[in-house]
Amino acid sequence: MSVKITTVVKQLPKYSRDTKDIIPFVEQWMADQDNRFKRKVIKIFEGAGVDKRYSIMDPIEVFTNPSFQGRNDIYIREVKALAKQALEKALEKAQWKATDIDFLITVSCTGIMIPSVDAYVINDLEMRQDVVRLPVTEMGCAAGVSGIIYAKNFLKANPGKRAAVIAVEAPTATFQLEDYTMTNMVSAAIFGDGAACVLLSSHEEDEGPEILAEEMYHFYNATEMMGFKLVNTGLQMILDKDVPQRITDHFPNIVHPFLSKSGYKIEDVDHLIFHPGGKKIVQTVEDLFGSLGKNINDTKEVLRLYGNMSSATVLYVLEQFMDRGVEKDALGLMLSFGPGFSAQRVLLKF
Known part of the structure; x- marks a missing residue:
């Protein structure tokens, strides 16, 4: 009995900007900083290898909303929508129904919410009431592959089952307006927001790697x-x-x-x-x-x-x-x- 990845889809947030269009916001944000430091930060953005990024927030809000609660409220609202959209898109691509999913894994580390996002997805899509759920919240960038590993182990032990892994992240919600360290600058230059969904199966008839x-x-x-x-x-x-x-x-x-x-x-x-x-x-x-x-x-x-x-x-x-x-x-x-x-x-x- 083998476990296969049948479907992968991405789901992007509603806001997006080219890096060149974000730099003016960065310059305004650093208005009170030393000119040499500002030039160094701009070079980091220009040399990060990122031409464009998507966000759950408009750039104006990213650079003007310092409240943890305010940003986290936006994170909660938007990741619930993105997770639902990602799973719906994956199910449509695979021609599966929401009730076909036996194991639901959700992955996110860029905000805080209890209950976790999978609970909302189960309600919104009226998934089965006995679906097994696993939120993965503290494994960072590695967690997309971690979710696949957990799903594979579940499916290997349960032939004829199907699993969904939804990764939904909003690093822009973690941007620190009062932090002028290089770590904050580098993370701001390379990170963007996005979601994805992977469907896996231990059904013999399902195909995929x-x-x-x-x-x-x-x-x-x-x-x-x-x-x-x-x-x-x-x-x-x-x-x-x-x-x-x-x-x-x-x-x-x-x-x-x-x-x-x-x-x-x-x-x-x-x-x-x-x-x-x-x-x-x-x-x-x-x-x-x-x-x-x-x-x-x-x-x-x-x-x-x-x-x-x-x-x-x-x-x-x-x-x-x-x-x-x-x-x-x-x-x-x-x-x-x-x-x-x-x-x-x-x-x-x-």
Whole structure:
């Protein structure tokens, strides 16, 4: 019995701006800062590899609404709508009904809400009252792949079932108006908002890339490298500048033993479905993977078009592969990194 990914869709928020159109807002926000510092920040935005990003808020509101409660209220309202829309779109694409879903996983780390967003989706779409639900709230950028791992394990243990993973994130709701550190600047330059939905199945008749293997990899002594700190004004980004180097140092242990357990080598992998955490991380992995004559063009394209949408981003990369079509029996390695510090891996056979 195999578990397959049958469908992937993205769902974008209603606001969007090109990076060049956001820079004037940034300049106005930094009006009281030193000119040298302002030039440095603008260069960060211009060199982030992000041409456009989407948002649950209009840019004017992003730069003028400092209230944690105000931003979080918008987050709650908008992620409920985005999650519902993403699942509806995925169900329509797969020609499934909402009542076909046995296991519902929702992923988000950029706001706070109890009950979690899955409860609202169940009500809005009148899903079955016995659907199993799992909210994943504190795994950051890695959680899109984490959700797939959890869904796969559930489906492997329950043949003939179907699962949905909905990742919905709004990093703009975490932007700190009184924080002029480089961490806040870099996160503002690379992040955008977005949602995605993945449908998985252990029904024999359902088609899609098969999940051959999945594993998590946890870095020791790295809990302070990435995450959020809860402050009076909301969720303040933590992002260590040494993350790319740590990834480089651990990359052999992350990739080679994992593939070896399934009888493969890195040379056997045809496609890397990699989470675009930011330009430096993308360049780091591109150098490592490019030495094998392979590319991560889809990852770079998603970063350019949408920015880093935390957990949802790698699912946008996966959607590009699935919608374009991949040669039969090709191997794909899904890879994402997140707080902990951790790496999540899924091996796919198309």
